[in-house]
Amino acid sequence: MALLETTQFRGRRFSFNALVFVALVAALITVAVGELVLGPVRLSLSQIYDAMAGNGEPMPAAIVTQIRAPRMVLGLGIGMSLAICGAVLQGLLRNPLADPGLIGISGGASAAVVVVIVLGDLFLGEIPASVRPYVLPIAAFCGALLVTALILGFAQKNGEMSIGRLILVGVAINAIAGAGIGFLTYISNDTQLRDLTFWSMGSLAKTGWFGVGISVTIMMISSVVLLRYARALDLFQLGERAAFHSGLAITKIKFSACAICAVAVGAGVSIAGPIGFIGLVSPHIARMIIGSAHHLLLPASALLGGVLLLCADLIVRNVIPPQELPIGLATSLIGGPFFLFLLLREKRL
Amino acid sequence: MITGRNLSLAFGNTPILRGANIDVPFGKLVAVCGPNGAGKSTVLSVLAGEQKHYQGDVYFGDDALANLTPRQLSRRRAVLEQSPSLSANFCVDELVRLSIPMELPPRDTDVMVRNILGQLGLSEFAKRRVDNLSGGQRHRAHLARVLAQVYANQTLFGAGYLFLDEPTASLDILHQIAVMKIARSAAQNGVGVLVVLHDLNLAAAFADDIVMVNGGKTVAAGSVGQVFQSKLLSQIYETPINVDKHSSGRLVIYPELQDLAG
Numbered sequence: 001m002a003l004l005e006t007t008q009f010r011g012r013r014f015s016f017n018a019l020v021f022v023a024l025v026a027a028l029i030t031v032a033v034g035e036l037v038l039g040p041v042r043l044s045l046s047q048i049y050d051a052m053a054g055n056g057e058p059m060p061a062a063i064v065t066q067i068r069a070p071r072m073v074l075g076l077g078i079g080m081s082l083a084i085c086g087a088v089l090q091g092l093l094r095n096p097l098a099d100p101g102l103i104g105i106s107g108g109a110s111a112a113v114v115v116v117i118v119l120g121d122l123f124l125g126e127i128p129a130s131v132r133p134y135v136l137p138i139a140a141f142c143g144a145l146l147v148t149a150l151i152l153g154f155a156q157k158n159g160e161m162s163i164g165r166l167i168l169v170g171v172a173i174n175a176i177a178g179a180g181i182g183f184l185t186y187i188s189n190d191t192q193l194r195d196l197t198f199w200s201m202g203s204l205a206k207t208g209w210f211g212v213g214i215s216v217t218i219m220m221i222s223s224v225v226l227l228r229y230a231r232a233l234d235l236f237q238l239g240e241r242a243a244f245h246s247g248l249a250i251t252k253i254k255f256s257a258c259a260i261c262a263v264a265v266g267a268g269v270s271i272a273g274p275i276g277f278i279g280l281v282s283p284h285i286a287r288m289i290i291g292s293a294h295h296l297l298l299p300a301s302a303l304l305g306g307v308l309l310l311c312a313d314l315i316v317r318n319v320i321p322p323q324e325l326p327i328g329l330a331t332s333l334i335g336g337p338f339f340l341f342l343l344l345r346e347k348r349l
Numbered sequence: 350m351i352t353g354r355n356l357s358l359a360f361g362n363t364p365i366l367r368g369a370n371i372d373v374p375f376g377k378l379v380a381v382c383g384p385n386g387a388g389k390s391t392v393l394s395v396l397a398g399e400q401k402h403y404q405g406d407v408y409f410g411d412d413a414l415a416n417l418t419p420r421q422l423s424r425r426r427a428v429l430e431q432s433p434s435l436s437a438n439f440c441v442d443e444l445v446r447l448s449i450p451m452e453l454p455p456r457d458t459d460v461m462v463r464n465i466l467g468q469l470g471l472s473e474f475a476k477r478r479v480d481n482l483s484g485g486q487r488h489r490a491h492l493a494r495v496l497a498q499v500y501a502n503q504t505l506f507g508a509g510y511l512f513l514d515e516p517t518a519s520l521d522i523l524h525q526i527a528v529m530k531i532a533r534s535a536a537q538n539g540v541g542v543l544v545v546l547h548d549l550n551l552a553a554a555f556a557d558d559i560v561m562v563n564g565g566k567t568v569a570a571g572s573v574g575q576v577f578q579s580k581l582l583s584q585i586y587e588t589p590i591n592v593d594k595h596s597s598g599r600l601v602i603y604p605e606l607q608d609l610a611g
């Protein structure tokens with residue numbers, strides 16, 4: 001009898017989980033199509049189909065293939081990788097407030113971008129014009145990796161990495177990066193200040209297939225690798241000692257997971273700027289729906305991250321067309337109150 | 350068998366272990382006893398592989414502890430911490446499955462989890478969130494998790510060891526006995542069980558062998574009757590302790606409280 005009850009319960013749970021994933025995939029497809037359809041110029045599904053097939057009218061085809069499709073792919077890639085990295089870091093650090101910013105990714109990328117924007121003319125003058133558009137993303141990527149490597153390096157002591165130390169080192173290094181950014185912002189001219197301000201608010205615009213292709217490939221490979229950490233993250237919930245007792249090489253896993261997150265998020269930040277809140281809020285919402293088991297939580301967070309970021313992008317593009325608000329404003333403005341509502345409803349959290 | 354010889358360990362300039370020795374054979378329940386700060390839990394943590402900077406030799410059979418990876422070690426021993434914790438909102442069933450190796454077929458895993466939950470009286474709580482259980486139930490749920498690890502590894506790789514660090518510390522007398530019966534039953538199933546215990550009467554009732562630790566050293570080791578002697582215990586605990594034989598044949602250990610008698 002007990003076995004039968006268990007099986008029935010599992011059946012119900014399995015159906016519920018399957019339903020959640022079907023709903024998330026359906027929502028993702030809907031917003032992805034919406035991203036192609038909606039905008040200052042509204043396109044029909046047949047126009048989009050023709051454009052994709054390569055035999056549409058020139059203007060809709062250009063809008064779809066050169067503007068909206070790369071933007072949609074980038075949004076999916078960034079949303080999914082930010083969310084999965086947030087879920088991994090929250091699990092790894094056993095800290096619900098963890099997000100990619102904690103290990104210095106955003107701080108490092110921002111510092112490198114500020115250096116290039118404000119001081120770039122001093123040492124990048126000889127760079128050919130064809131390479132110039134890629135200087136900022138490359139700098140951001142390198143900055144993200146460098147600062148993350150510094151934080152992970154300093155967080156280690158006697159070959160072991162303490163989570164408390166990691167957080168404190170992250171705070172210190174981010175503060176130093178922040179001071180550097182503040183100084184360079186202070187000495188920047190009006191044009192540089194405007195560039196800095198818009199980059200720091202994040203945007204999926206101004207992207208072509210080349211940059212999107214590289215960035216999204218890095219993000220997707222990293223995210224798939226992170227899915228393999230699901231069981232280890234479950235064991236981390238027992239605490240590091242018990243996780244070690246269950247067979248995990250604790251320091252190796254912490255270091256490699258943080259490094260992969262840095263690569264994934266660095267690839268996104270480098271091309272779209274820092275986009276807040278998705279990495280923090282998506283895993284929380286996913287956890288409330290589907291539970292804490294990471295083999296479900298990681299993919300659910302990723303799908304939800306993609307949906308949320310594309311929703312935010314749809315809103316910023318369609319509120320006052322053809323003007324476009326920074327996407328970071330939308331993710332915080334929409335995500336913040338919604339997150340607060342969920343937290344207040346979930347009394348046990 | 351696990352053999353630990355001349356185990357020494359210092360935290361900074363403070364020596365915690367100073368040449369402790371211990372053997373844990375398969376199929377036996379070995380209790381490590383001693384006063385507060387004697388180094389009991391540290392002995393367990395060295396054998397569990399947690400301490401990197403100890404001196405001395407630890408062997409799991411023919412294999413030196415230092416040469417075992419965390420994964421290899423987890424196949425040979427499971428450890429229940431004194432205060433196990435859980436950050437996620439797993440239900441009991443999910444918690445128990447956590448430490449079971451992936452190599453065990455799903456059908457066998459289901460049967461094993463069901464049996465262990467039944468053995469610990471947790472079947473009705475299988476789908477309840479762990480953070481909604483009482484302290485005693487939570488402790489039993491974590492015990493179920495390490496038992497599942499031990500028995501799964503026994504099925505896959507041969508007999509292993511179960512380390513319990515003061516498993517009865519936060520439990521009432523009923524649950525203390527229940528936990529010790531489970532440890533005893535694991536030993537009867539061929540598992541080598543190492544239990545750190547404060548309660549000498551529980552040790553006398555359930556252990557095969559006693560290792561008495563004091564000041565970081567093994568001061569006595571052997572059967573219950575050999576170690577639990579009034580003079581030795583009185584010296585170690587620095588207070589008069591009596592050892593009597595109960596009508597059941599079991600030893601009963603109690604301190605003299607002459608000051609309170611009058």
